[in-house]
Amino acid sequence: MKIKRSNAYSKMTLYVVAAVFIALILLPSFASNNVMERLTVLFIYIIMAAMWNTLAGFGGLISIGQQLFFGLGAYATIRITNMGISPFVALLAAACLVGLLSWPISTFMLRLKAGEFAIGMWVLASIGHLLVNLDPLIQGETGISLIALNQYTIGNRRLLIYFAALVSMSGLLLGLFYLLRSKAGIAMQAIRDNEEAADSIGVDAEKVKKWFFIFAAFGTALAGALWLAQASSFQPKTYFSVQWTAYMIFMVLVGGLGRFEGAILGALLFFSVETWFAATGVWYLVGLGAVAMLCSLFLPKGIWEAIETRLGITLVPVGYQVTGLIPDSHSKNK
Amino acid sequence: MMNSLVQAILLGGYYALVACGLAFMFQVMRIINLAHGSLAILSAYLVWEITDALALSPFISVLMILPIMAIIGLLLQRVILERATKGGELLPVLTTFGLAIVIDNLLFQQFGANTRSLSPYLGDLSWESYEIFGLWIGKLPVIVLITAIVVIGGLDLVLRFTPLGRQIRATAFDPDTAGLVGIDARKIAAISAAIAMMTVAISGTALGLRGTFDAYAGGPQLLFAFEATIIGGASSLWGVFLGGIILAIAQSIGALIHPQGFLLGGHFMFLIFLFARIYFNRDVFSLKHWFAKRNKGENAA
Incomplete structure (x- = not known):
């Protein structure tokens, strides 16, 4: 019997991920503006999906x-840039602030x-929305623009936002990967599979859940802040809409x-569906x-x-794999 | 001051009406139906359609949609909830949320963005009021409040004193054991869903009569219903009735403090009750607790 953390597929994944990442870094030198803007949106979707998946x-x-954290991330960015801080520093600071705020909420x-x-x-998201509306800076539902972005030329701005989204996505996914492989993550996956059983072998579900909640709040806030940078205007109604959670x-x-792979696959699917069908308006939402x-x-x-159960493929090795227990058994990530 | 208190209690009647179906389903099937508000809006549109097409009074149309909503309830339970509950307690949340999105957007597709109201079909009743001690009290809100009392009282009586009520209570308490003594839990769950949807039909109509609604008004109604249920303690339907009134009073107080404070007042009251429920004795804030205590005291005396 052998216990290992990776297999041939995951080694292949590593090379592919590295290749994709390098391609994405080099992409701005030849891709059109439209492609870069759409990819920025895709990165934000991947963050949102991965963060909701972390939680659920x-x-x-x-x-x-989760629109609470999305909206607060954007709002905090507006507030912080208003103090004269560079918008790209503000993105991160806003996400950290929201992450901090999520700690008392989680308890x-x-x-x-x-x-x-x-x-x-x-209900909390609704409270967040109503409170943000009270801030005179936001001017109620009229909203406000992220004026600080005007200090960059349009081309530079697009490039910076693209890289900010790429770095945020990669960072969060990497963070999630290590979080899942850590002791807390193994505990979390045990809770996912069976909470009572995990509890009985001494997994402290409460503590682990709290960390995942905070991590998801941080990531979702970062997604909100990036969305603000990308859309450049903030209306409370849009950002605190339940649509985001949908x-x-x-x-x-x-x-x-x-x-782990599911959220990324889902974001890619959603992105394609949106690109092709968003023009159909309401029917798209019904669908x-x-x-x-x-x-x-x-x-x-x-x-x-x-895919995983039919083909036995595990691309991102977040668990342990036991092989050789039964001769000829497929290696399975559980 | 006195006036806003009276208005708040009348509004609370509506909240109680919209909450009782949610609380009923939660008690019997342990499901929080996230499509609850959207289904209320759906029935408001149905009543509006029938009233408009047949030139009827909305009070007649609501009687016509009661069986329709009951059938929708049956189907909801049989086709969706039954399957979802088998997959654990999280799946019903996701499924009913998906259903809410479908209903909201279909309504938007069908009826557009305009707000609608049932009050134009009421004639004089929409503005007639009683004068009591110098306060003007609209007849319509009083009718809604009385309807809430009748609906909740009726449900309470059915649960307490009829064979069906006993079976529903048994199923709510422990579906498996109920099955052992010959109760068809599947049937009871379907009937309960049908009953809950009938209350939803009435609450949707009440919303349309009291004010306006649009395709996306389901979300807020769900939040009101949920808040009233939590404030009321979810353990008894009369608790939910009180919860609705407390919610409305908190909203009025919020509105007195700040012009935009109406909704916030309600939300904060909800948080206070939630806080109290989590950190203190779970049922200090339910009616049952206080009544049970008083009765004990009387017995001792």
């Missing part, structure tokens, strides 16, 4: 209120269960709840809702789970 897929916490909200936690978070749920449910509903009913672990 690994923590078993379904939140309908309180994590006491709630399933549906109560879900809608409770929604998108996150769609991406994760379709891609694969609780699978998203319906697909999310059907996925949760018939394919609760998403497309990636189907």
